[in-house]
Amino acid sequence: MSTITTLTLYPIKSCAGISLQAAIITAAGLSHQHVHDREWMVVDQAGQFLSQRSHPVMALIVPSLQADSMTLQAPGMAPLEIPTVQPEAAQAASMDVTIWDSSLSARDCGDAAAGWFSQVMGQSCRLVRFDPEARRLASKKWTLDVDAPTRFADGYPVLLISQGSLDDLNQKLQAQGSAALPMNRFRPNIVIDGVDPFEEDFAAIIQAGAARLQPVKPCTRCPIPSIDQATGKFGPDPMDILLTYRGNPRVDGAVTFGVNALLLEGAGEILHIGQSIELELDF
Structure with a gap:
């Protein structure tokens, strides 16, 4: 039986995630306690x-959620608490931000948050929040012209990986004398088990209850999988071995691991650990 084994929400882009037993799936990704995936972002x-x-140290910025706030912790720093209740639009300071090829207005989170992040990051920076009035869409080159909203994710609402794919990689790493790696190196939102290694690459639809997810693009990998999420330091690096068997002609030979997906149906559905899923394959 194929099931969901892990759900992870990343409130702040590139910071640590929050492991969940259940999460709401929306068109723009996972949500929990009215906090959305990649809803915040650090900018210069x-x-x-x-x-x-x-800034690999961002892996050590760890969020936790309370009823109306989010607490951030980092080594050597006093905790920072930021509100999660959205202020009225008239009271929200705005800032123009850029993420990849998207330029949009975001809500500035204030000087206290800016000072805290600047100290952690070692450079002057600010924390911003996705403006509810803003609109950012995944690339229609891959969504087949479907409007797929996303916030500050690199490009797509959901990243999904199978446990089998990681197990396959770890077998290869261990065969050459390297340590096995945890799934958090690849920062997925959803991990599934009970499918063959890389079977997600060939899924046309992934059905979880009323939620109908469509994988649309293989996830090209940047240097982040080489960063130990527990230490914020580089190494060991899986990219060398991935280069030997995970080059994908669909993306000009780039290394891929996992699939980017969008939600076709079932917005508001609750996903949970242990939930059965079905894959419709498209070879």
């Missing part, structure tokens, strides 16, 4: 997004 003074690619 020019509004350009920052990530673990240049």
Whole structure:
């Protein structure tokens, strides 16, 4: 039987995730306690997004959710508490931000948050929140012209990986004397089990209750899987071995691991650990 084994919400882009027993699936990704996936983002003074690619220490910024707030912890820092209740639009300061090829207005989270993040990151930066009035869509090159909203994710609402795919990679790593890696190196929202390694690559539809997910693009991998999410330091790096068997001609030979997906039906459905799923394959 194929099931969901892990659900992870990443409130702040490139920071640690929150492991959940259940989460609401929306068109823009997972949600829990009115907090959405990649709803916040750290930017430099020019509004350009920052990530673990240049600041691996972001892996050590750990969020936890309370009723109306989110507490952030980082080594050597006093906890930072930020509200999760959206302020009235008239009371929200705005800032123009850029993430990849998207430019949009976001809500600035204030000087206290900016100072805290600047100290952790070692450079002047600010925390911003996705503006509910903003609109950012996944690339229609891959969504087949479907409007798929996303927030500050790299490009798509959901990243899904099978446990079998990681097990296959770890077998290869261990065969050459390297340590096995945890799934958090690849930062998926949904992990499934009970399918063959990389079977998600060939799924046309993934059905979980009333939620109908469509994988639309293989996930190309950047240097982040080489960052230990427990230490915020590089190594060991799985990319060398992935290069030997995971180059994907659909994306000009780039290494892929996992699939980016969008929601076709079932917005508001609750996904939960242990939930049965069905894959419709399209070879």
